[in-house]
Amino acid sequence: RAGVAIYPVDARGLLARMPAQTADDLFSQITRRSLVADGQGLEPTGISQMRTLAEETGGRAFVNTNDLAGAIREAVDDAAVTYTLGFYPASDTLDGKFHHLKVQVYGRSGLEIRSPSGYFAVKDDVSPLGQSDDLANALRSPLELSAIHIEAHSEPPGQPNSASFDIAGSIRLADLNLKNDGKYWRGDLGLYVVQQDTGGQVLAESKSRYQLQLTGEMYLSYEQSGLPFRCAVHSKPGIATLRILVHNRVNGTVGSLIIPVSAIESPRSTWPVGVLQFERCMKSIAYNADRNGRLPI
Numbered sequence: 001r002a003g004v005a006i007y008p009v010d011a012r013g014l015l016a017r018m019p020a021q022t023a024d025d026l027f028s029q030i031t032r033r034s035l036v037a038d039g040q041g042l043e044p045t046g047i048s049q050m051r052t053l054a055e056e057t058g059g060r061a062f063v064n065t066n067d068l069a070g071a072i073r074e075a076v077d078d079a080a081v082t083y084t085l086g087f088y089p090a091s092d093t094l095d096g097k098f099h100h101l102k103v104q105v106y107g108r109s110g111l112e113i114r115s116p117s118g119y120f121a122v123k124d125d126v127s128p129l130g131q132s133d134d135l136a137n138a139l140r141s142p143l144e145l146s147a148i149h150i151e152a153h154s155e156p157p158g159q160p161n162s163a164s165f166d167i168a169g170s171i172r173l174a175d176l177n178l179k180n181d182g183k184y185w186r187g188d189l190g191l192y193v194v195q196q197d198t199g200g201q202v203l204a205e206s207k208s209r210y211q212l213q214l215t216g217e218m219y220l221s222y223e224q225s226g227l228p229f230r231c232a233v234h235s236k237p238g239i240a241t242l243r244i245l246v247h248n249r250v251n252g253t254v255g256s257l258i259i260p261v262s263a264i265e266s267p268r269s270t271w272p273v274g275v276l277q278f279e280r281c282m283k284s285i286a287y288n289a290d291r292n293g294r295l296p297i
Contacts, residue, residue, distance in 0.1 A: 004146055005059040005114070007075035008050035013066040015044040058115045078114075086174065094123045138245055138254045139194060139202075148175040148246045148255025151226060163235045167193070170226025171246055173219070175255065178212060185219045187212040190247035193231055195239045203236040209249075235261075 047063050054061040060078060062071035085103070093099070100118040105111055138145055152169030171189075178185040189210040195203040208231070214222065222228075233242065244257040 004057060005079060005116070006053050006057045007059040007079070008054055008061045008063075009068060009071045009075065010047070010050060010061075010063040010065075011068060012044075013068070014064055015047075056117045058117075060114060084174065089121060094121045096120065096122055134252055134254045135190075135192075135245070135247055138256050139243065140200070141256070144258055145245075145254050145256040147253040148172070148248065150244065150246065150255060150257050152244065152257060152259075164232060165235070166230060166232055167242075167244070168228070168230045170228050171255075173222045173227050175253075176212075176227070176248060177251060177253075178214070178219070179250075185212065185214040185216070188249040190245075190249055191229060191231070192243075192245040192247065193233060194243040194245070195233075195236050196241050196243060197238045198240040203239055204234070206231070206233075 047061075050061045050063055053059075060075065062068075062075065065071055089099075097120070098118050099121050101116065103113050103115040105113060149172040150169055152167055155166035155168060176187050176189065178187040180186075187210075189212065191208045191210060192205065193207075194205045197203055210229075212227075239261050241261060242259045244259065246255045248254070
């Protein structure tokens, strides 16, 4: 559901596969039958699982190679350029089941396409309890969440040695799944900023809510530039990391960005696209364009 392509790299390197003609000497018939039933055959343990995981998510598995550095380089290069395709399934097809997808390119030969094998057709509606659990899990997770992506940078404080600074950035609009009612693109977001110490304890938190109401022109503009945001942060003693989160209050998805305090203290620090989850910042606001089509940020 997070739309992440997985590239497994088998750190065991080159592994020997048991020749079929000597299998009877080493394995009983019962053992061999159980291996085949598991889809493993005489292949080393874990190889088929890594390949399946890569194929199902649109990635590529690197197995049976001693060139681990080369495998990692290939994985990075392979994911450097991607195309994003999307569609809106009909509401009556949201049956909670897995639906297969196939991507093809016409008019060009010699191309290898890697894409997710399908998706789970789940409804967007989730309970408030589920949303709260998602936020709590995101706050504890040592990893960033990628369901909602963000670009962010810090602004230098207005006065020297100030403990306050601003964070500005943008949220990728395509990740928000806004709904069009025929007049506006609407959505409901929670934006959170949390200060944590080295042990993960919360030192301070701020939260804002954005009830989006975008015209078609605004939607097209933010689809290119991202949805802008800005937040003031008053750092607390002992802060080690700043965790930014965005919570889609409509479907429950969460994105997060974890920023080390050393990066925050650098002049105009910039962080690459990550995921976003946020806490309590600024005030509740509705995005409405003024006469010039600008947002009240």
